[in-house]
Amino acid sequence: MPVTVRSETEADYEAIWQVNELAFGRTAEAKLVTRLREQGAVAISLVAEQDDTIVGHILFSPVQIENPRYRGTAVALGPLAVTPPRQKQGIGSALVKTGLHHCISQGFHTVVVLGHPTYYPRFGFQPAHQLGLHCEYNVPPEIFMALSLSPNPQTKISGLVRYHPAFQAT
Structure with missing residues (x-):
């Protein structure tokens, strides 16, 4: 069964809620997606469709890197959700790559x-501190990862990463 990854539409919102709730076994991530949408803080939101059913979702939202010399733009990946029966079939990977x-x-x-420290490195993510980035939240360093998309990835970005305020309620 082929999987199609495409941008979300308003008609997908209810299915996206259900995918996030099923994947995480709670509503916190689904509520986060709704808050980010309502606050205009969605940079990219994609769905994975299989047999005309939405089975996965990924969202990227803007983050701030506190460093007056940093001129780039940054986003946070998350949440990434795939319905439990469709997990471990490459759907999450397809969403991340796309x-x-x-x-x-x-x-x-x-x-x-x-995120999970053994999942995201396959896409090039590394512990964020290796790029000089630190999270505003008190989290174990191995779960806060970063990926430089700039032409010169060896350049240290350095700074404190601040998530959108919608994350505060999660």
Whole structure:
């Protein structure tokens, strides 16, 4: 069964809520997606469709990197959700890869993620502190990762990453 990844539409909102609720077993991430939309803080939002059913979702939202010398634009990946029966079939990977291509085409320079430390490195993410980035939240360093999309990824970005205020309620 082929999977199609495409941009979300307003008609997808209810299905996106359900995908996030099923994937996480709670409504916090679904509520976060709604808050980010309502506050105009969605940079990229994609769905994975299989057999005319939405089975996955990924969202990227703007973040601030507190560093007066940093001139790039940055986004946070998350949430990433796939319905439990469709997990471990490459749907999440397809969403991440397509999402990162969208990030590049839209001119973003850096992507950060709070996520599983063995999942995201396959896409090039590394511990954010290796790029000089630190999270505003008190989280274990191995779950805060970053990916430089700039032409010179060896350049340290450095700074404190601040998520959109919609994340505060999560």
